[in-house]
Amino acid sequence: MTRYAELSIKSICDAIEGAMDDLVTSGDLVVVQNFDELSEGMNDENVLQIYPESGGPVSGDSETHKFTLGTDPVIIEDATIHLDYYARQRSHLGEDMAQLVTGLDVIRAKIKSECTVCSIFGIDVKNFQWDWNRFVITYAECDYVGVRFTLKVRIF
Numbered sequence: 001m002t003r004y005a006e007l008s009i010k011s012i013c014d015a016i017e018g019a020m021d022d023l024v025t026s027g028d029l030v031v032v033q034n035f036d037e038l039s040e041g042m043n044d045e046n047v048l049q050i051y052p053e054s055g056g057p058v059s060g061d062s063e064t065h066k067f068t069l070g071t072d073p074v075i076i077e078d079a080t081i082h083l084d085y086y087a088r089q090r091s092h093l094g095e096d097m098a099q100l101v102t103g104l105d106v107i108r109a110k111i112k113s114e115c116t117v118c119s120i121f122g123i124d125v126k127n128f129q130w131d132w133n134r135f136v137i138t139y140a141e142c143d144y145v146g147v148r149f150t151l152k153v154r155i156f
Contacts, residue, residue, distance in 0.1 A: 007156065012052075012123060012155070013035055013050050013052060013081060014034065015122055015123050016050050018121070019121045023110060029048055030046040031044055031047050031048075032048045032049075033047065040140060041140040042144070048083055048084070049082075051082055052080070054080045057076065075156075076156060078154050080150060081151045082149070084137075085100075085104070085147045085148075085149070086139065087099045087103050087104075090136060090142075090143035097145070100145050107149065111130060111149065111151075115128065125153050125155055126156060128152060129151075130149060130151045131150055135147065
């Protein structure tokens with residue numbers, strides 16, 4: 001497991017990508033793209049893209065957002081990571097939604113299987129939560145139906 005001092009946003013995104021690659025192997029996704037693999041165009045459907053969205057220190061004075069781990073004080077941070085699932089190019093509402101719900105359930109199950117009390121995707125965290133929202137988004141001049149998973153991770 002990645003320990004507190006080693007944790008970076010890159011390591012969180014890499015851990016998520018590594019876990020989600022299992023869904024490519026099983027045929028549930030066509031490709032998983034981490035933040036450094038994104039492009040201006042989309043050639044496939046059933047794609048999951050992972051990228052950091054926001055973050056920062058937990059609010060409070062210096063005594064409430066720092067703690068000592070060993071001998072070094074550590075700042076507690078919140079990080080938001082997005083996982084965007086592009087189910088398919090928008091064409092037929094019933095078929096679009098059928099593929100969307102199938103992918104939604106597979107990704108939800110994978111996230112739930114990777115989360116324990118203080119670990120997500122094999123990374124030690126202080127706390128986490130996640131949710132999802134359906135979207136229709138234009139990407140490379142095409143409309144896609146999909147789901148945005150928002151992972152909010154409290155890290156040391």
